[in-house]
Amino acid sequence: MTLKDVLAKAYNGETLSIGDIKQILMASPEEEYQIFELARLLRNRYFDNTAYAYGFVYFTTYCKNKCYFCYYRQGNKAAPRYRKTKSDVVDLACKLAKSGVHLIDLTMGEDPYFKEHPEELEEIVREVHEKTKLPIMISPGVVDPVTLASLKDAGGVWYALYQETYDRNLFSQMRYEQDYDTRMELKLQAKNLGYLVEEGLMTGFGDTIEQQAEGIFHMGEVEPSQIRTMTFVPQKGTPLENMKKSNSNKELLMIAAMRLSYPDKLIPASLDVEGLGGLKKRLNAGANVITSLIPPEEGLAGVSQSELDIDNGSRSLNQIIPIIRECGLELGSHEKYQKYILKNQSTVMV
Ligand code: SF4
Known part of the structure; x- marks a missing residue:
């Protein structure tokens, strides 16, 4: 089959194979x-x-895990550590909501403090939801099923938990001493609870084209409503800090392959890899959600780029709107975003 045939299949809405x-x-x-x-x-x-825009509040950078690729892995002394109070998180989320974002993404490392005090985590989600009236995405990593359910009751709509690869060997080289199946199982449990799930892959980590294609194909099996890919950025103080940084070409092709495979799903263009300067090419590759908007000068970090474009205010709605328009897009209304959620929830509940 030629590439032309593959594109014709995608155009006609047929399922694409790994090949x-x-x-x-x-x-x-x-x-x-x-x-x-x-x-x-x-x-x-x-x-x-x-297109839609998501506010990002990375509210605790403590983590018990040692993912090889991550700046915030336990023991990395180079990484900034903070744990925001509930009132700080609520204030930051309200600022983002006022700016017009469609969703608040509450992200954290697997902070042992919240493992011991899940009720405080629940309170944060509940209050952010009540005060902003926006859908909440929770990205707490692996949590126990009881906590997962209580975070849903508190107002969580989305659960983001990225496998990063569907190759078990590569997974063990990425997520030190973590269990592949536990992570997969939790996504399915989240769906049973009525969450929408975001799945994600990382590239530029020594992954082969075969692994990338398998990842894109298999990520559909958890029926995510949002799918993302990001390029690995070597992080100071980690075992991989001297690994060569890849350019974003493969990420762009992966975004496009995801769009061709799952045309009706939300696909992020993250500001976290190349900042505002990398937004246009990601939207032009088929993405339609701008993620990691962060209020400036609030002491908040990004995940793969801890500082890039944050304090200069470039990760804000008024900076991204002209770029969205250059790409022939407009920000969708909140009502339209809500419709997407309801439509996807109805398939989760069936
Ligand atoms: S990727 Fe997440 S779970 Fe892994 S070390 Fe970083 S913050 Fe912790």
Whole structure:
């Protein structure tokens, strides 16, 4: 099958195989143009030229884990550590809500403090939800099923838990001493509780095209409503700090392959990898959610770029809107975003 045949399959809404996805990921620079063009066409077929923006509050950077790729892995003395109070988190979330974001993403490392005090975590989610009236995405890592359920009751709508790879060997090289199956199982439990799930892959970590294609194909099996990919950024103070940083070309092709495989799903263009300067190319590859908007000068960090474009105010709605428009998109209304949630929740509940 030629790339032209693969693109015709995607255009006609047929399921792409791992082999098809590999063809997309191996495209030559000349072929990439057609792939990105089709990705935009499919995005616009399902989302009417709309994009959404998510506020990001990384409220505790303490973590018990030692993921090899992560700046905030336990024991990394180079990483800034903080744990925001509930009132700080609520204030920050309210600022983001006032700026017009569609969702508040409450992200944390697997902070032992909250493992011991899950009720405080629940209170944070509840109060942010009550005060902002926005949908909440929780990204707490692996939590026990009781906590997962209580965070849902507190107002959690989305549960983000990234496998990062669907290759078990690579997984064990990424997530030190963590269990592949526990992570997968928790996503399914979250869906049973009525959460929408976000799944994610990392690239630029020594992953092969085969592994990337398998990841994109298999990530659909947990029926996520949002899927993302990000390029690995080597982090100071980690075992991989001297690894060569990849450019974002593969991430762009993976975004496009995700759009061609799952045209009706939300796909983020994260500001966390290349900041505002990397937004346009990600939207032009088929993404339609701008993630990691962070209020400036509040002492908040990003995940893969702890400082990039934060305190200069570039991760804000008024900075991204002109770029969204240059890409032929408009910010969707809150009502439209809510409709997406309800539509996806109805499939979760069936
Ligand atoms: S990726 Fe998450 S779980 Fe892993 S070390 Fe970093 S903060 Fe902890």
